[in-house]
Amino acid sequence: MSVPALPAALRVSRLRKTYKEVVAIDGLELEVRPGECFGLLGPNGAGKTTTIEICEGLTSADSGEVEVLGLDWSRHAGELRERLGIQLQETQLTEKLTVWETVRLFRSFFRQGPPAAEVIALVQLVEKRDARVGNLSGGQRQRLALACALVGDPHLLFLDEPTTGLDPQARRQVWDLIERFRRAGRTILLTTHYMDEAERLCDRVAIMDRGRMIAQGTPRELIASIGVEHLVEFSAAHGAVVDTRLLESLEGVHAVRSENGTVCLQVTELHRAVPALLDELGRQGVPLTELRTHSPTLEDVFVALTGRRLRDE
Amino acid sequence: MSEAGMKGRRTPADNPLVQLTLVRFREFVREPEALFWVFVFPILLAAGLGLAFRNRPAEVLPVGALTPQLTHALATEKGLSVEQLSEPAAEQALRTGKVTLVVAPSPGGTVIYRFDDTNPEGRTARLLADDAIQRSAGRADPVASLDRLMREPGSRYIDFLIPGLLGMNLMGSAMWGIGFAIVDARRKKLMKRLVATPMPRAYYLLSFLLSRLVLLVVEVAAVAGFGYLVFGVPLRGSLASLAALCLLGSLSFSALGLLIASRVRTIEAASGLMNVTMMPMWIVSGVFFSSQRFPDALQPAIRALPLTALIDALRTNMLQGGSLVRVAPQMGILGVWLVVCFALALKLFRWR
Numbered sequence: 051m052s053v054p055a056l057p058a059a060l061r062v063s064r065l066r067k068t069y070k071e072v073v074a075i076d077g078l079e080l081e082v083r084p085g086e087c088f089g090l091l092g093p094n095g096a097g098k099t100t101t102i103e104i105c106e107g108l109t110s111a112d113s114g115e116v117e118v119l120g121l122d123w124s125r126h127a128g129e130l131r132e133r134l135g136i137q138l139q140e141t142q143l144t145e146k147l148t149v150w151e152t153v154r155l156f157r158s159f160f161r162q163g164p165p166a167a168e169v170i171a172l173v174q175l176v177e178k179r180d181a182r183v184g185n186l187s188g189g190q191r192q193r194l195a196l197a198c199a200l201v202g203d204p205h206l207l208f209l210d211e212p213t214t215g216l217d218p219q220a221r222r223q224v225w226d227l228i229e230r231f232r233r234a235g236r237t238i239l240l241t242t243h244y245m246d247e248a249e250r251l252c253d254r255v256a257i258m259d260r261g262r263m264i265a266q267g268t269p270r271e272l273i274a275s276i277g278v279e280h281l282v283e284f285s286a287a288h289g290a291v292v293d294t295r296l297l298e299s300l301e302g303v304h305a306v307r308s309e310n311g312t313v314c315l316q317v318t319e320l321h322r323a324v325p326a327l328l329d330e331l332g333r334q335g336v337p338l339t340e341l342r343t344h345s346p347t348l349e350d351v352f353v354a355l356t357g358r359r360l361r362d363e
Numbered sequence: 364m365s366e367a368g369m370k371g372r373r374t375p376a377d378n379p380l381v382q383l384t385l386v387r388f389r390e391f392v393r394e395p396e397a398l399f400w401v402f403v404f405p406i407l408l409a410a411g412l413g414l415a416f417r418n419r420p421a422e423v424l425p426v427g428a429l430t431p432q433l434t435h436a437l438a439t440e441k442g443l444s445v446e447q448l449s450e451p452a453a454e455q456a457l458r459t460g461k462v463t464l465v466v467a468p469s470p471g472g473t474v475i476y477r478f479d480d481t482n483p484e485g486r487t488a489r490l491l492a493d494d495a496i497q498r499s500a501g502r503a504d505p506v507a508s509l510d511r512l513m514r515e516p517g518s519r520y521i522d523f524l525i526p527g528l529l530g531m532n533l534m535g536s537a538m539w540g541i542g543f544a545i546v547d548a549r550r551k552k553l554m555k556r557l558v559a560t561p562m563p564r565a566y567y568l569l570s571f572l573l574s575r576l577v578l579l580v581v582e583v584a585a586v587a588g589f590g591y592l593v594f595g596v597p598l599r600g601s602l603a604s605l606a607a608l609c610l611l612g613s614l615s616f617s618a619l620g621l622l623i624a625s626r627v628r629t630i631e632a633a634s635g636l637m638n639v640t641m642m643p644m645w646i647v648s649g650v651f652f653s654s655q656r657f658p659d660a661l662q663p664a665i666r667a668l669p670l671t672a673l674i675d676a677l678r679t680n681m682l683q684g685g686s687l688v689r690v691a692p693q694m695g696i697l698g699v700w701l702v703v704c705f706a707l708a709l710k711l712f713r714w715r
Contacts, residue, residue: 106559107559108555108558108559108715128561131559131560131561132561134559136556136559136560138552138555138556138559140552141551141552141553141555141556142551142552142553143553143556144386144390144553146389146390146393146394147386147389147390151385151386151389154382155379155382155383155385155386156560157377158377158378158379158381158382158383159379159557159560159561159562160560160561161561198556202560202561
């Protein structure tokens with residue numbers, strides 16, 4: 051799996067962590083290669099934050115091994131803290147300080163790194179330099195948190211749900227920044243429960259559910275792994291009854307699921323399946339109110355693997 | 364933009380301890396309420412209490428008399444202002460507190476004093492009135508006496524009060540300043556974020572102490588200076604000893620604040636613990652009245668409290684000019700609180 055010439059930026063094996071009786075992580079294996087953006091995906095409570103906090107040296111594991119940049123937390127904590135960039139979920143920076151003062155403070159903790167002004171420019175907060183943190187918008191605060199993660203010129207960046215709770219425009223700004231870090235050759239481990247975020251940003255993703263990894267690969271590989279090229283969704287007019295079993299035997303249709311009046315077909319050959327579907331619905335006398343086709347996403351991968359949907363919050 | 368912080372060109376301002384301490388000051392001065400409670404409130408309190416308990420010229424007590432002879436006899440006493448009243452008017456005046464004593468004749472030459480013996484003014488008026496009447500009737504005093512009045516600074520209530528307020532203020536600002544900031548940083552996960560950096564953890568705690576030391580100077584100057592300039596409260600001990608006592612007291616209370624904040628996660632819980640700790644000391648440690656008023660059995664416990672020790676030492680220094688040697692026992696008590704609380708706090712402290 052790993053490229054032999056380059057040691058892994060992060061390697062986790064047989065990781066286990068329980069809180070009282072709840073198993074948060076159950077035998078996790080993970081490897082992040084240098085220079086890649088790796089995504090940990092999963093619903094809330096899947097164990098993403100616990101995993102990332104163990105890798106950040108903030109939480110201790112019950113058992114298992116964690117190797118970060120070839121170093122070990124028990125022996126090289128000081129060195130590791132110099133070389134990691136960390137953004138935690140839900141950190142509230144001091145509201146009374148300005149952007150400049152906050153970045154200066156974090157910069158002072160690191161032996162080396164770019165000047166504070168450079169980092170502020172990088173996250174596009176130059177106009178907000180003298181604004182108090184308490185007066186920043188959600189997106190601006192998140193970019194300030196990223197600045198604080200970047201002041202030590204980190205080799206490895208840990209981003210825990212970097213866009214949760216942001217509006218679409220602020221999300222896109224944060225995505226642009228993360229893409230820029232990746233192009234600059236930084237290794238990134240991020241967690242998210244947004245599948246579109248993972249598809250857009252990550253070279254590889256691991257899907258976690260209930261403390262275990264249930265799939266790993268590039269977004270393309272994972273989507274291909276469910277063996278579906280297209281998804282066709284339709285809704286019938288109110289009161290119309292669709293015989294879904296007859297649909298399963300249509301040409302090119304793999305599977306049929308029905309949920310809340312919407313029927314979803316997993317399809318390999320769209321050009322054959324759609325006409326066949328329309329013929330069949332015509333024969334059954336079902337009037338359509340909606341018909342959509344889309345390529346499968348990581349969301350569909352998660353549904354295929356767990357039978358459940360990922361939900362925001 | 365000229366920027367310190369390039370590799371190899373670090374200025375003192377790039378030192379994490381300097382930056383952390385600057386954060387403390389910024390947080391403090393950008394919080395108007397904190398400024399009020401630390402600087403303005405104690406001065407208002409001292410001004411208010413100083414006015415309420417100021418030493419007035421010896422009070423003249425109003426009394427009523429029912430006959431011209433008695434009125435005449437009482438008028439010779441400077442401590443009384445006498446008014447001749449009819450029987451019903453005298454009753455009414457006594458009941459409403461317009462006079463504190465009514466002097467009435469009775470058959471057979473006896474004089475009757477009517478007053479409320481639970482009222483100190485009534486008792487004083489009776490003594491003065493009786494003295495005046497006996498003397499005007501020709502009593503000779505077997506022992507000659509003279510009054511010499513003493514109203515010098517150092518023995519007034521305001522002199523007692525200012526060192527008490529100073530001690531109370533040092534306790535409040537040290538405990539709140541440290542406890543609140545630490546619990547708030549923990550609650551907001553800011554502390555967790557900080558320990559994820561290479562920041563030396565000791566610097567984080569040290570920054571609180573350093574900022575405390577600077578604020579301490581301003582705080583002590585505000586309260587003691589106000590007392591000195593406005594009420595003439597003496598500063599008889601050396602200022603260096605006073606500074607040393609304030610420093611030691613502030614450090615002890617900082618350690619106590621640190622201990623209280625060492626594990627708490629919410630502001631509510633911290634406030635509760637702070638109040639439970641400070642409230643008894645406000646009452647028993649002699650801020651507003653002498654701690655000697657409490658039963659003897661409690662005295663050893665009261666003297667072992669850090670606020671009692673600090674206020675006793677401050678009074679000895681400011682009012683009696685006592686040296687540090689004289690307050691060595693109190694300094695010892697503060698030192699024990701400092702060491703024990705700090706050691707426990709370090710052991711219990713939760714960084715996230």
